[in-house]
Amino acid sequence: MRDFEPNKMKAITFTGIRKMLERASQLEAEGRSVVHFEIGQPDFVTPQYIRDAACASLQKGNTRYTSNYGTLPLRKAISEKLARENDIHANPDGEIMVTVGGEEAMSVAILALADAGDEVLMSDPGYSPYDSVIKIANAVPVYVPLDEENNFNFNLDELEKRITPRSKLLMLCTPANPTGTMMDRESLLKLSEICIRHDLVVVADEAYERVLYDGNRHVSIASLPGMWERTVTIQSFSKSYSMCGFRIGYIAACRSLMQILIRCHQKLVLCATSFAQDAALAALQGKSDEIDLMLREFDKRRMLIYNTFVDLGIPCNKPQAAFYVFPNVSCLGLDGDAFCSRFLEEYGVACVAGSEFGPHAKNNVRISYATSLEQCREGMERLRRFVQDLRAGK
Ligand SMILES: Cc1ncc(COP(=O)(O)O)c(C=O)c1O
Secondary structure (H helix, E strand, O other): OOOOOOHHHHOOOOOHHHHHHHHHHHHHHOOOOOEEOOOOOOOOOOOHHHHHHHHHHHHOOOOOOOOOOOOHHHHHHHHHHHHHHHOOOOOOOOOEEEEOHHHHHHHHHHHHHOOOOOEEEEEEOOOHHHHHHHHHOOOEEEEEEEEOOOOOEEOHHHHHHOOOOOEEEEEEEOOOOOOOOOOOHHHHHHHHHHHHHOOOEEEEEOOOOOOEOOOOOOOOHHHOOOOHHHEEEEEEOOOOOOOHHHOOEEEEOOHHHHHHHHHHHHHHHOOOOHHHHHHHHHHHHOOOHHHHHHHHHHHHHHHHHHHHHHHOOOOOOOOOEOOEEOOEOHHHOOOHHHHHHHHHHHHOEEOEEHHHHOHHHOOEEEEEOOOOHHHHHHHHHHHHHHHHHHHOOO
8 A cells, every 4th residue: 555644744743732641641540640731721611601602502503504704793793802902903794704713713824825835934932733734735834033032032133034035924923822922012013014025924823812911912913004914813712711622713804815715714614613603702792700810810820830930040931921931941951852751750740842832942841821720839849849859960
């Protein structure tokens, strides 16, 4: 039999995050206690009013395909939300499309907009699925190293050096996974100027736009002058409302870009799940009390973990958003892979090596604090022991 695996798939690995989770689950099955810092999924159950809306929708028999764009009431509510919170003015008729999570939205943007051989710029470290989907599209990922000294922001000179006539898309993830960094308006304005000058399309992944701390405000690049026509904005219900399993996200883009994207979405998935769209509508219409509560909880965990790293003298950026810290562990004499492997096998704490997010961050480790405060405390106690042992030469 011939080798059924095409070359493009040979370059795609099973994600390191899932590998860590599987090893952690194996250890748990053997009776070990494991603290889970590897998965980027809020531990909160979806607020009751949103679950009720999904049940009510099913009870009403809303089990058919919806429009490829998503239900009109949801698109109208998204349009109002975008205008109110993001200064994006998208017509619900033809400029908004509901997707199967932010992940499908991101995949559609790359598959529909990149031709084979086109170059797609992405940050290093960056959200690893971008790299895989770019390769599945037979396009070429081009890594732009982020400045660790500058809180993992884009170094715009480094970005410009990598732009060629084949550059087509720029993947922009702010607030960022895996670093918890967010770009401010001034940096985004400078970035916009570069994108306009080089005629790039920006795929703005804003999955964490509502998970913010210290009064930070998210700026959508599509709202900046000259950017609406060249930006695909992606947002999601997964992180903002703890709705990961509902698989609902959306794209806002100008009509001419949307005309390209909708045909790809239509051929891949037809539409997002009908009753999950009704739940998403309820989420947007509901009060934000429970969401605010989740954010306050995340903030407590963030400070506990950040302060522990600072206390142990391990360089660590203070996250401004999302639920990740990304310390540099090289001062312990280990790279991220060795750190993660020993931390899990010997101390029962699962986190993800920076190498998962690009070659530039091999000395970093991503810790997701989307787990309970109690588990965060336990994980930090184990970290203290691990670091003591390392410093004692063990
Ligand atoms: C940066 C980023 N974008 C997109 C996604 C996809 O999220 P979903 O498909 O659940 O909306 C994630 C999930 O972790 C993410 O971290």
